[in-house]
Amino acid sequence: MSKVIFFILFSTLTLFAKSSDFSIIVHKPFDAALLDVTQDYDRGISAVGFSKDYKTDINPSKSYDNAFDYLADTSDKLGTQMHLLKVNKNGKIILSKTSKLSKFSEAIAITKTPNNGYFIGGYTMDGSLLVIKTNAQGKTLFYKKFGTKNYDRMNNLIMLSDGGVLAVGSSVTSRAITDNIFKTGLGKNDIFLTRFSKNGQELWSKKYGTEYDDRGIDAVEAHDGSIVVVSTTSYDKHKNATLMRLTENGNMMWLKHYKRDKLITPHKIIRLKDNNFLIALSQYNDAQKEQVRLIKFDLYKNILEDKTIFTTYPSIINDIKEFSDGTLMGVGLIKDTFNTDGLVMVFDSHLALLTQNHYGKENFDTFNALHILNNSQIAVAGIHTDENSQETNMWLLKLNKDTTLAQKPTQTKTIHSILHEIFSQEITQKKLTISDDLHIEFTASSLYFEKGKYKLTKEQTKFLKIFAYKISYFVKNNAEFLQSIEINGHTSSEWNKVDFTQRYLKNEKLSLERSFSVLSYIFSSQDITMQKVFIKLFKGSGLSFSKKVLFNANEDKKRSRRVSFSIILK
Secondary structure: OOOOOOOOOOOOOEEEEOOOOOOEEOOOOOOOOOEEEOOOOOEEEEEEEEEEEEOOOOOOOOOOOOOOHHHHHHHOOEEEEEOOOEOOOOOOOEEEEEOOOOOOOEEEEEEEEOOOOEEEEEOOOOEEEEEEEEEOOOOOOEEEEEEEOOOOOEEEEEEEEOOOOOEEEEEEOOOOOOOOHHHHOOOOEEEEEEOOOOOOOOOEEEEEEEOOEEEEEEEEEEEOEEEEEEEEEOOOOEEEEEEEEOOOOOOOEEEEEEEEOOOOEEEEEEEOOOOOOOEEEEOOOOOEEEEEEEEEEOOOEEEEEEEEEOOOEEEEEEEEEEOOOEEEEEEEEEEEOOOOOEEEEEEOOOOEEEEEEEEOOOOEEEEEEEEEEOOEEEEEEEEEEOOOOEEEEEEEEEEOOOEOEEEEEOOOHHHHHHHHOOOOHHHHHOOOEEEOOEEEEEHHHHHHHOOOOOOOOOHHHHHHHHHHHHHHHHHHHHHHEEEEEEEEEOOOOOOOOOHHHHHHHHHHHHHHHHHHHHEEEEEEHHHOOOOOOHHHEEEEOOOOOOOOOOOOOOOOHHHHHHHOEEEEEO
């Protein structure tokens, strides 16, 4: 079915990534996934999930008396591990790091800290909960392992207004006679919440629920500091959604159940810009197919909107966010008998579906989380499975607001625009030009060399002082893309009373001296740290009169006596 105009008609389209699309699939030897995503302050994108690794080079000479010894030897820092992935704004992976914990673990949530670091939440496979605070490079600042003696599971980690975080999950009931009610719990599983300060201090940890099976799914902080939690309650053949509002200390203010004959599963709750709330749920229709349901309510549990989105195939929204104009985008999955695709849906402020797209191939693909970026594009984290494969891969995409795939900017185009921004004043003043192939030419008459001269004039040094500062700033922020920066000296073709060979060689030496004068001045103006960077990148060369400047097929001798820069990308 062809795509129709966004925000006017409904459409369905399964899309496939092309090489220029911002769609990054990270292949690991075994199953891997991305489960949450955020934007960094440098406009990069970070996502967390898990990857797996196993020891495949076991020493054949070592013998094991039993399987448990073998597993103990192979599991240390291997198996399922939390994974942090970071890409820059151009789609290049700049950080890919596993936690290397002593126990198998998965990361399920990531939030930003004011210093560009992260809070990462997750759990170990044996039932412990984890909160980790890292710096921007993923180095651990503190690590908290917490929970009960029972089997616990975290579903989300949300940032609070005081800089701390709230872990939302569930805990199995032990029913030990000697335990108090917190340890025993209220039912089969209980809602389990733990609040931490920004410094990692555990402020409180509480259980909530009924005599049935209750699981904490998600939470959000209200504008007054209270906390609204969404959870599930399961009993017999029923599965209902439950809302409760807590004080900042975890004391219950109100509780509301959504009881239906059909199975209902909440997936996400968000606070809207009008300070009301929205829950994304899935519920089964009469044909036993999952359908998306959205409920908007206020702080006093009054229902403002309640919409069910009817689709041909079973559909689930795992995450949803609000744009500044009130429209909403949700991501999740849509599945038929043989295939599951990543699903993107856009809704208006009254929860009416505007458009949807599907992403994936004839295999298992799903979207788990999204983050609206500063430029209204959307980062999406998910899972992709290759054709004829049984192993999942980490999948990170960037979408446009109309649900199409964003394009990766080419390095040349990006670097060209960066250079234009840095040297905008010099370009406006016609002191230099920057060509599409990243060639910088000095064009002001005061920057040309006099005939036979190579030492810098006062005008040249005055200009190069500013140029050196700006080129240093450019290199510092874009070194990862640069292979080299060539400083090319040039001459006119003249040299009195010598033959062609000597004329070329003498001009070659002169062009080298001009290149060296400029290189020497720029290099000497840098601190030792940048000089070490410059050593790897900057190269001086003399081109004699091989690239003399022509005007109307005639040599422009004055403009030929110059120095130019050529930026070569990796």
